[in-house]
Amino acid sequence: MQRGTNLGRLGGYNQAVILDAIRRAHEGVARVELVELTGLSPQTISNVVRRLVDEGLVREDRKAVSGPGKPRTLLKLEVSSRFAIGIHLDPALMTLVMLRLDGEVVASARHEMPVVGQPDRTVEAMADRVRELIAETGVAREKILGIGVAAPGPIDEPRGIVVGPPMLHGWERVSLREPLHKLTGLPVLLDKDVTAAAVAELWASERTTPENFAFIYLGTGLGAGVVLQGEVLRGSSNNIGEIGHYPTQLEVPECYCGRRNCVGMALAFRTLIQQGIDAGLFPQDQDLSGLAETTAAVSRLCMMAKDGRPEAVQICDRAAGQLGAAVAHVANLLDVERIIFGGPLWDGLVDFALPRLRREIQDRFVAHAIHGVVVEGSGLGHQVGALGGACLVLDHALSPKASGLLLGSRT
Ligand SMILES: [Zn+2]
Structure with missing residues (x-):
């Protein structure tokens, strides 16, 4: 059963499928190719693409000529039309990144964790740092899809709560998602840091075949994020990989x-x-x-x-x-097929x-x-957790995969 969420997908399922196909075609893709790639009818493609162009998510690029017939207009993702923010909550550091729609980093910041043992102050500090990041980039608020928080587990995902992570003393049961949502006004997703790191690797992957890897995260704790057949596995309660x-x-x-x-x-x-x-x-x-x-x-x-x-x-x-x-x-x-170490x-x-x-x-x-x-x-460096947080948001908003819908913030 899918839970309600305040971070919606950008349109319906067909739109997600089409947007995904456009996103993956770095050189641009024509409408006729989208019919082939998605299996959707030319009429559906035409309607959805018109909507995507109207909403500024996709732009019509150069014309491509190949063979007989009139030149085809190539469609490309408008990479700066939306943004996602990722926060990695580590016992020692708070790392933030802002990504464009294609996953490129537009801004990042690192801050020492304030007063471990006082979760309220930490959540306030997270909200302050988010506001600073937005101000620094000058990105319009309405273009920000949401915030993805990568936190040490265990997490109680349906409630948006971090449950006593070993190194965060004083964090016995700390609600993160709702307070951060209230303080920032942005949709908030929460996942385990190791799973977020696996999501980041998946986004960075250039492979054309489905990925099968485990991401081994080495930090103040040790954990694994798992991707099988291109899908991020989370376990029955989002606490996989201990x-x-x-x-x-x-x-x-x-x-x-x-x-x-x-x-x-x-x-x-x-x-x-x-x-x-x-x-x-x-x-x-x-x-x-x-x-x-x-x-x-x-x-x-x-x-x-x-x-x-x-x-x-x-x-x-x-x-x-x-x-x-x-x-x-x-x-x-x-x-x-791969073991990736990082953290x-x-x-x-x-x-x-x-x-x-x-x-x-x-x-x-x-x-x-x-x-x-x-x-x-991992080629993603020390920011991998924060990148993963932001990729959760992109995944949720853009990906047609069912697993992209499992994390959400109820308000
Ligand atoms: Zn033990």
């Missing part, structure tokens, strides 16, 4: 789940820093008071590993080995961790006689 509790062979500090061998804890900032202290890489009184301090220390550890310092290489390589073994299970469970911690790890991860995953991949599994880093 891989942080896969067991490792290491004894690591106690996880919030109560166990002492969770892979998420093996990769947790504090675990890695403690190993650095034990190895003499950091002073015994290393400042671990806040997220900014721990994030900076992990970046330093990654730099030391990159520079070849043996103790740091050993710590990071061991973490990568454990991660690779866990992710191999994901690859086998889902029979994916804030990934940037530091990529250089020396990728070969080890490739080895661990590919050695364990069972279907290798049928097809390989590509293991790579």
